[in-house]
Amino acid sequence: MRAVVVHEFGPVDSHRIEEIAAPRPQPGEVAIDVHAIGVNFPDTLMVQGLYQKKPDRPFTPGRDAAGVISAVGDGVSRFKPGDRVTALVTYGAYAEQCIAPESRCFLLPKGMDFVTGAGMTTSYLTAWVGLMVRGQYQTGEKVLVLGAAGGVGLAAVQIAKAKDAFVIGGDLTEEKRQLATTNGADAAVDLSADEIRESLRQQVFAVTGGQGVDIVMDPIGGDIFDAAIRTLAFAGRIICIGFVAGIPTARPNYFTVKNLTLAGLATDHYFDHRPELIQQAVTDIFKMHAAQQITPAIMKTYPLESFQTALDLFAKKKSIGKIVLTTSRS
Missing domain, CATH: 3.90.180.10 (Medium-chain alcohol dehydrogenases, catalytic domain)
Structure with a gap:
């Protein structure tokens, strides 16, 4: 072969x-x-x-x-x-x-072609476990997805929207932000803006009535991670998925001020430690796809x-x- x-x-x-x-x-x-x-x-x-x-x-x-x-x-x-x-x-x-x-x-599932199946596996499992398990998502919460036009990002946007979240997609270019809104994001924010540490908070607060978000899904890291912490509401959760922009240094005082939670995610470990959760995730993902709520x-x-x-x-x-x-x- x-x-x-x-x-x-x-x-x-x-x-x-x-x-x-x-x-x-x-x-x-x-x-x-x-x-x-x-x-x-x-x-x-x-x-x-x-x-x-x-x-x-x-x-x-x-x-x-x-x-x-x-x-x-x-x-x-x-x-x-x-x-x-x-x-x-x-x-x-x-x-x-x-x-x-x-x-x-x-x-x-019957009717799902191989390209769709291969396009969903890692991205959608990662997004589902990140949002539903590590993020402990509750219906109606506000979710900021960074890198929203990437594979995991778009999966997170679609799944969060299917679960009735208010979804904000963050990315670097207008083309990518438009893709996020086309796939269900209620609003989009510019991650290329100057002074991102302050500008990201201003953008997020502007579309949430000054409340901030309950969950941040972060496959980027770097300076964007530091900025995203400031967008969280009381008892918000930030989920670290990847570090495309580098590994940030989290300052513990940020988390105590508003009772924030930092959660890491390595989906592979669930196959060994919580295999029933993986099966639950796959069942739910295929159900949402059959209902035409999500697709890569x-x-x-x-x-x-x-x-x-x-x-x-x-x-x-x-x-x-x-x-x-x-x-x-x-």
């Missing part, structure tokens, strides 16, 4: 597609003939050795794979060959065939051979919505 192979960590353009032996599922695993692959920002970090988890080399990157199960290992009871699934793996998705633990696979905004699909082009969009900050790779099976 053909797969992207990382022999040594390095720039995106240093990695290639190679012909390698197809893997076989071990007990508790399934083999998936991959049709579509969701592209995520952490993929760019992992191939460069900049992600917090560094796989043994050589390895194949990629987290989200959607396709058809071709074989199952001993002990697998929930799936059989021929089932259409999407899977979230720690790595291995950038290939024509992927091995996934049974616990990380989910049946695709697929910016572009590329063939697997163009994985470098797809990943390069993150480096150039040109990624909008969701990017998906497809294999020859599609």
Whole structure:
């Protein structure tokens, strides 16, 4: 089979597609003939050795794979060959065939195509767990989503709106802010404004009647994180999802003044510690999709051979919505 192979960590353009032996599922695993692959920002970090988890080399990157199960290992009871699934793996998705633990696979609903399935897995699970579990969202609350035009950002905007939140989308360009409002945001704020520490608070207070927001979903970090803390209302919660702009330093006194909560999020841990929550999340996500409340905004699909082009969009900050790779099976 053909797969992207990382022999040594390095720039995106240093990695290639190679012909390698197809893997076989071990007990508790399934083999998936991959049709579509969701592209995520952490993929760019992992191939460069900049992600917090560094796989043994050589390895194949990629987290989200959607396709058809071709074989199952001993002990697998929930799936059989021929089932259409999407899977979230720690790595291995950038290939024509992927091995996934049974616990990380989910049946695709009837009518959902592979591109949509691959485009939803990591982004929507992250947004759902961040909002509903870490953020402890309550109906009618106000939610500020930073990086609102990204994969996780748009998922958070859509899910929050489906849950009857007042949603504010924050991003750097007018095009990205318009995408957020098109996908359900009630208002948009400019993250490129001068003196962001003060201007972000002013923008948010202007659209919330001076109240601030109950939850901030932050996949950006850096100076934006510091500014976002100031937009929170009493007992507000800020959810740290990623650090595209750098790792900020949180000052504890900010949190005591208004009884604020800082919550981190690493979705993968829930597969090990709270697997029932993952299943609850997937069920709810598919239910909202069936009700036409949420769906990934697929910016572009590329063939697997163009994985470098797809990943390069993150480096150039040109990624909008969701990017998906497809294999020859599609």
